[in-house]
Amino acid sequence: MRALKHRHQKSFFIEVRLLPGYAKYYAKNLSEDIARKFKVRGAMKVKGAGRRGAIPHIALYGESQTNDIRKVVSEVERIGRQYNPIPFKIRGFDYFDKEHKVIYLDIEPSPELERLRWELAQSLSKISIPKPQDTKRKFEFHLTVAFKDIDKKFNKIWDYVKSIEEPDINQYLLRITILRGNRSILCEYDLVLKRLLNRREALNRALCRATINEWKESQGLPQQESFSFFTRLINFVKSLGS
Secondary structure, rough: OOOOOHHHHHHEEEEEOOOOOOOHHHHHHHHHHEEEHOOOOOEEEEEEEEOOOOOOOEEEEEEEEOOOHHHHHHHHHHHOOOOEEEEEEEEEEEEOOOOEEEEEEEEOHHHHHHHHHHHHHHHOOOOOOHHHHOOOOOOEEEEEEEEOHHHHHHHHHHHHHHHOOOOOEEEEEEEEEEEEOOOOOEEEEEEEOEEEEEEEHHHHHHHHHHHHHHHHHHHHHOOOOOOOHHHHHHHHHHHHOO
């Protein structure tokens, strides 16, 4: 692949961010519990002199650089349109024993999730600089709960994690998130509403609930008490894309 010109490069990531629900709060609380108990950063985000909470997510592609971030967005939208919400499981714990150790929740992907990830990798590698793991069909799906400064305390942290009952949580991928190099959301493609959301829409709590409620309705699951409001919001959002 021809080298990208440095002055035009933009860094980006593609990932799945867990939407509000049991799985998100389980992963977030576990990460923050580890950080607190063992006085490490864990998976916390550092901002200025303080710390922000962990953001549970599953990497799909990157970090990478591209000369055409609009094309990246277009390809994510094109591929995302072909998929409905995608099932996967959060099942058990594991760790990477590399230069710096990483403890994570193991992700058991469905064939659909594996196919989505590979389609994204094949398409985006043509317009960006892929990492080695993004060029391979086999991929380690995981959700990190502790890394960064845990090396010296790894054994104690791992013993603690092993003492916890292993999770076995069914989940669905509802949105594909595109992040800028600074890890802020650029946009998301919503597999439920079938449209691209800008940053403001992606962070909108009411719209997030609309996504979840529409998916729940399709599965015959109980709705939020204020579902009628979210139904109207869904219909409004759909009208924008028509």
